[in-house]
Amino acid sequence: MTEIRNLKIGFIGFGNMGSGIAEGMLGSGRIAAVQLYACGAHFEKCEKRCAELGGINARKTPEEVVQEAELLFLCVKPNLAESVLSSLKERLSGKVIVSIIWGYEFDRLSVLLPADVQLLCTCPNTPVSIGRGIFVVERKHSLRDAEFMEVTDILSAMSTIVMAETAQMGIAGILSSCGAAFADLFMEALADAGVMYGLPRKTAYALSAGMLEGTAAMQEATRLHPGVMKDAVCSPGGATIRGVAKLEEKAFRSAVLSAVQAIQED
Missing domain, CATH: 1.10.3730.10 (ProC C-terminal domain-like)
Known part of the structure; x- marks a missing residue:
């Protein structure tokens, strides 16, 4: 997969947690704002936050983010997950997706996605924004070895990674x-x-x-x-x-x- 400094990363959903992850990535010094793309429910708010973080590329729709990015962070609210993914499903084919959607572990989320998506389900906490967070990562996933290594390399630059079995994701x-x-x-x-x-x-x-x-x-x-x-x-x-x-x-x-x-x- 592409080197981290050339990798295009997209955020579908850019609220407190999504923008916090982006902030943590930028703070690690290994990823530049120009590599990041984001959309949110309210474009003006998303655009302002992107500017505050040094010039992240704000986009008006999830479709635009999907078109630009190779690695996607899915950061929408749980009640919006099915509607957002149903409108994007065909466009997500072949993508690497890291989900932070609460309550959606691999088996529940994967049925909403194309069969060839590489999916990793996680649960971060807010200190990732300052490089001191935790990412709980579900042990069951569909990333290939190279993609898993690259994604966990990105996450570990801003957090401690704790692997968890599916049944333990909620309590973790x-x-x-x-x-x-x-x-x-x-x-x-x-x-x-x-x-x-x-x-x-x-x-x-x-x-x-x-x-x-x-x-x-x-x-x-x-x-x-x-x-x-x-x-x-x-x-x-x-x-x-x-x-x-x-x-x-x-x-x-x-x-x-x-x-x-x-x-x-x-």
């Missing part, structure tokens, strides 16, 4: 994608507590965000069980264990489990 996506909102909520609540006790808002956010980033990096580096890391911070009779006890009293863990369950069983 909840942890990596929806879980970011839970972390944001915790970060905001912790910062609110800091403000309540006199910290400037900016300082409170810097402390809570830095703490989350450092703790996550430490777990990733050491692979210690989170409980072991928690225990190391909790001195006997100390301040931290009193705070942990209050979180347990308020069913902190149960609330997290219930939040995941609410999404998984929807």
Whole structure:
């Protein structure tokens, strides 16, 4: 397949996640804006975002993007997937497609596409835009080896790739994608507590965000069980264990489990 710097990549759907992936690609320094093509539900909004990202080629219709690009990122909302693909189906023959459509794993999506499409289903999270994200990638796919290597090379430049079996795609996506909102909520609540006790808002956010980033990096580096890391911070009779006890009293863990369950069983 074409070298990354010559590869033409298209985005069908250019909302927060689609444009975030494009931003991550550009931030990697391995892909130029001129190689990217995008269309969205509202052309003016898409055109403005493309300009903000350094001159991505905005197009008015998905058909134009398909005509220009060799590798397509399918980033439409789940409720639009069938209608968009039915209008494009014949034009997609032979294309390499990376889908980020929530709830559409390989078997469900492939029946909407020509038989010769090379399809990879994924679930990214928003930090891909700054090169610190996660792409959950379904193990079942139809990419040839060379295309799979090139696509994962592109994705790995802005994210950690986690392979998942089809049955695990939903829960893996909840942890990596929806879980970011839970972390944001915790970060905001912790910062609110800091403000309540006199910290400037900016300082409170810097402390809570830095703490989350450092703790996550430490777990990733050491692979210690989170409980072991928690225990190391909790001195006997100390301040931290009193705070942990209050979180347990308020069913902190149960609330997290219930939040995941609410999404998984929807």
